[in-house]
Amino acid sequence: MSNRAKAVTLLIREEVKSDKRQAVADALTAKLTAKYAKKDPTFASSIASMANRLLLHSQKRVVEADIVALEAVVKKMSMERQKIKQLGSNNGSRGDNNAQRGHGEAVRATVSAGGEAVPKGPPANLEALKGQDEWVLLNALTLVEFESDQEKEKAKLLEKKRMQKAWLDAQQKEKTKYRNTEKKIKQDAFQHQVQDLSKWREQESAKLQQQHDSILKVRRERDEQLRQQKLAAEQQEAQRKLDEAAEVERVQTELKRLEADARHRRETEHARMKKLQNENTLVQNHKSRAKLLEHQEDVELMEAYARRLAKEDEERMRRLQTNLQRRDQRMGIAEGLQAQMRKKTLEDERRAEEYQKKKDAADIFVQQQKQDARHKEALERQRFLLEQRAQKKQRERQEVEDDLTFARKYHAEGRAAIEAQQRQVQGVRRRNKSFQEKLIVQMAEQRQGQPMSPLHLPRTLMNSRERNLNAKLLQKLEDPDMGQKGYEPKTKLRTALHVGELHYNDTMSSSSDSDDDRRKSKKDKKFHINSSGNPVNWDGENWHFYKKTMVVAFQKSLLEQIAIGNVNEDDTWSQDLKDEHTKKQAKIQMLIMGSLTTRLAQQLMDLNGSDMWAELCKIYEGKNNDATKAQKVYRLQGDLHRTHLRANGD
Numbered sequence: 121m122s123n124r125a126k127a128v129t130l131l132i133r134e135e136v137k138s139d140k141r142q143a144v145a146d147a148l149t150a151k152l153t154a155k156y157a158k159k160d161p162t163f164a165s166s167i168a169s170m171a172n173r174l175l176l177h178s179q180k181r182v183v184e185a186d187i188v189a190l191e192a193v194v195k196k197m198s199m200e201r202q203k204i205k206q207l208g209s210n211n212g213s214r215g216d217n218n219a220q221r222g223h224g225e226a227v228r229a230t231v232s233a234g235g236e237a238v239p240k241g242p243p244a245n246l247e248a249l250k251g252q253d254e255w256v257l258l259n260a261l262t263l264v265e266f267e268s269d270q271e272k273e274k275a276k277l278l279e280k281k282r283m284q285k286a287w288l289d290a291q292q293k294e295k296t297k298y299r300n301t302e303k304k305i306k307q308d309a310f311q312h313q314v315q316d317l318s319k320w321r322e323q324e325s326a327k328l329q330q331q332h333d334s335i336l337k338v339r340r341e342r343d344e345q346l347r348q349q350k351l352a353a354e355q356q357e358a359q360r361k362l363d364e365a366a367e368v369e370r371v372q373t374e375l376k377r378l379e380a381d382a383r384h385r386r387e388t389e390h391a392r393m394k395k396l397q398n399e400n401t402l403v404q405n406h407k408s409r410a411k412l413l414e415h416q417e418d419v420e421l422m423e424a425y426a427r428r429l430a431k432e433d434e435e436r437m438r439r440l441q442t443n444l445q446r447r448d449q450r451m452g453i454a455e456g457l458q459a460q461m462r463k464k465t466l467e468d469e470r471r472a473e474e475y476q477k478k479k480d481a482a483d484i485f486v487q488q489q490k491q492d493a494r495h496k497e498a499l500e501r502q503r504f505l506l507e508q509r510a511q512k513k514q515r516e517r518q519e520v521e522d523d524l525t526f527a528r529k530y531h532a533e534g535r536a537a538i539e540a541q542q543r544q545v546q547g548v549r550r551r552n553k554s555f556q557e558k559l560i561v562q563m564a565e566q567r568q569g570q571p572m573s574p575l576h577l578p579r580t581l582m583n584s585r586e587r588n589l590n591a592k593l594l595q596k597l598e599d600p601d602m603g604q605k606g607y608e609p610k611t612k613l614r615t616a617l618h619v620g621e622l623h624y625n626d627t628m629s630s631s632s633d634s635d636d637d638r639r640k641s642k643k644d645k646k647f648h649i650n651s652s653g654n655p656v657n658w659d660g661e662n663w664h665f666y667k668k669t670m671v672v673a674f675q676k677s678l679l680e681q682i683a684i685g686n687v688n689e690d691d692t693w694s695q696d697l698k699d700e701h702t703k704k705q706a707k708i709q710m711l712i713m714g715s716l717t718t719r720l721a722q723q724l725m726d727l728n729g730s731d732m733w734a735e736l737c738k739i740y741e742g743k744n745n746d747a748t749k750a751q752k753v754y755r756l757q758g759d760l761h762r763t764h765l766r767a768n769g770d
Contacts, residue, residue, distance in 0.1 A: 145175040148187060156198040163201060167194055270545055281534070316756060346465070357458065364451065371447075375440060382433055389429070393422060655715040663740040666715070670733075673711055683708050683733045705729040712736070 149168045157163040174190060400415055647658050647666070653676065655669040674680040681687045682704050689701050708729025713721045724732045 141175050145171045148175070148190075152191060152194050156194055160201070163198070166197075170194070277538075313756060320756070346469075349465075353458075353461075360454070367447070371440075371444070378436065378440075382436075386429075389426075393426075396422075654711060657717055658715050658720070659717045660720060660740070667737075670711070670715065673715075674708070677707065677711070679704055679708050679711075679729075683730060685730050685734060688730075708733065 149164075149171045152167045152171070153164045157167060170190060170193075174186060400418070404411070404415055647661070648656055649669060650656050654673050655666055658666045671680065674683045682701070687701075689698060693701070705728050709727075709732060712729065712732045713725065716724070724735060727735060
């Protein structure tokens with residue numbers, strides 16, 4: 121590759137030199153024509169021929185003095201032509217002779233200024249120089265070396281194709297190895313998730329069994345409590361009956377005692393009244409008639425007193441009867457309450473049995489629905505996997521077709537490049553052949569003794585001074601891109617090959633990275649803290665860190681007391697305070713919903729700010745919270761489902 125690079129560099133350098141000389145000649149011709157021959161095409165063609173002879177028909181280094189001398193000659197010729205035009209048409213022939221003489225002098229001056237190594241005196245013996253065969257031998261040797269270089273380039277091109285093919289095979293093997301490694305990693309991850317899922321199912325079954333045992337235990341305890349309550353109620357009923365019998369007996373005894381006391385009191389009163397009557401009768405007998413009225417008043421008083429006693433007895437009897445009636449009513453009410461309690465107990469038992477039956481039926485129905493959903497999900501997953509496999513096969517076939525298409529296009533471009541290179545080689549050979557024929561013609565003309573132009577001088581190498589002067593001269597050109605013309609013919613083939621390699625690399629990299637890009641596009645952003653200091657995209661993991669960040673956010677906005685529920689809206693507040701409180705609640709709600717994922721935010725979007733924070737604390741507070749476990753199980757199931765539905769998932 122180094123020899124080929126050197127050869128290509130040499131070719132490019134030679135072409136650049138030739139193009140630079142042509143550019144210098146064009147620039148010099150344009151400058152002199154614009155300055156001295158704007159309206160004289162004949163003189164402009166003479167200027168162009170002199171510039172071409174100076175720069176193109178000589179391999180000798182051209183220095184700035186040569187160009188200055190050429191410009192002086194052209195200026196002198198222009199002045200002479202102007203003088204001739206002023207003299208008139210009568211002196212036209214003399215003006216032409218003077219122009220020819222001036223042209224010869226200009227050429228000689230240019231040659232003498234440009235050739236430092238040529239000694240002063242008579243010109244070199246061109247007949248002796250061209251009589252030699254070195255010129256023809258040099259051209260033939262150049263042609264042979266060029267053909268050998270072309271054969272070497274062909275061999276290097278074949279070696280490059282072989283290396284490219286080996287590189288393509290190595291890339292394909294590396295791609296296959298990478299796919300196998302990635303497939304193995306995915307299988308290991310899937311097995312690990314399947315083990316976690318089986319463990320979770322075992323834990324769930326154990327939890328369900330524990331719940332069933334706890335339900336049976338509660339039922340047994342409830343039955344025992346009902347039995348104990350029934351025994352206690354029976355004992356209370358028996359004790360109540362005994363108490364009621366004792367109370368009835370006590371009341372009857374009290375009634376008998378009261379009747380005996382009343383009868384004794386009546387008898388005593390009657391005896392006393394009889395005694396008083398007897399005394400009164402005796403007193404009446406001894407008193408005068410004047411006290412009769414007093415005696416009658418006393419009798420009336422006694423009768424009133426007797427009536428009062430009778431009334432008191434009647435009221436006492438009425439109260440006793442009322443108490444007995446109230447006792448009977450209380451006993452009836454107690455019996456009604458007992459009956460209602462027994463009826464309510466039976467009704468509760470019946471409702472509990474019905475509720476248990478309905479709950480069992482609902483559990484069975486829910487289990488059936490879950491089983492149907494799992495079956496449907498399995499069918500959908502299987503159908504989706506079949507579609508994914510079909511798409512994967514279609515994509516692999518498309519990749520193979522793309523590779524074949526690219527290979528055909530690459531080989532077609534290679535063949536076109538080879539044909540173009542062959543055509544270029546043939547053109548070079550034809551040009552060299554024409555040069556050889558011209559040299560042979562020149563040699564024949566030399567042998568015939570024809571005169572040669574004084575510009576055909578011996579070609580010598582440039583020294584360092586000439587190279588520096590030529591570099592400075594080229595820097596004075598106004599067009600900076602003039603030297604780039606020599607790169608275009610040789611760089612077309614290399615550009616086409618480079619574009620083909622880039623297209624193939626892009627195709628291979630796109631086919632290998634397309635799956636990774638699709639997987640990366642599906643991934644959500646992880647939990648992080650944005651530039652404002654607020655948490656974003658929390659998915660239910662690492663509750664303590666999320667809680668601390670949210671508390672800091674509440675403290676920064678002066679909303680902590682409202683968020684934790686210490687400050688609530690009061691009816692005694694004014695409308696401005698209520699509006700301010702509503703705005704703070706909305707701000708808390710925005711902070712919480714902005715920090716959660718879409719799935720968690722949808723679960724809490726119907727609550728206000730304080731209720732949202734309380735609900736999150738209720739769900740995720742604690743290390744062994746059931747909601748946290750359920751969230752983790754839900755996330756693992758989602759990962760497992762995404763693994764099943766992944767494009768290259770097994």
